[in-house]
Amino acid sequence: MALLKRSLSLHGHRTSLALEAEFWEIVDQCTGVENRSLASLIAEIDDSRDPEDPLSSAVRVWALNRVRSGNL
Template sequence: MPLVKRSLTLHGHRTSLALEPEFWDVVDGHAQAEKRSLAGLIAEIDDSRDPDDPLSSAVRLWVLRQLRAT
């Protein structure tokens, strides 16, 4: 499955994040439902992750927790 790469600004710095489309669907849907920006949601996930963990892994785990909570 190909990854979809998106560029974001987090805390004033440009970065890119590559995830499978299914993960982006959940992240986008959550951001839309909460009427917040994608960058804001990813920044929140970034702030809560262990600095040694890759951001992409933190987002995937966040998606898993969201799906388990429903």
């Protein structure tokens, strides 16, 4: 599976995040439903993750949990 990279500002710093298209689809659905920016959602995930875990992994787990809970 190919990774798709997106750039965003996270806590005042430019960064990029690479995820598979299927995960980006879930992230995009949630930002649309919640009427929020990609940066604000990723910042929330970043703030709640274990510092030892890569951000991309934290976003994947967050997306999986959203699908499992039916909160799309």
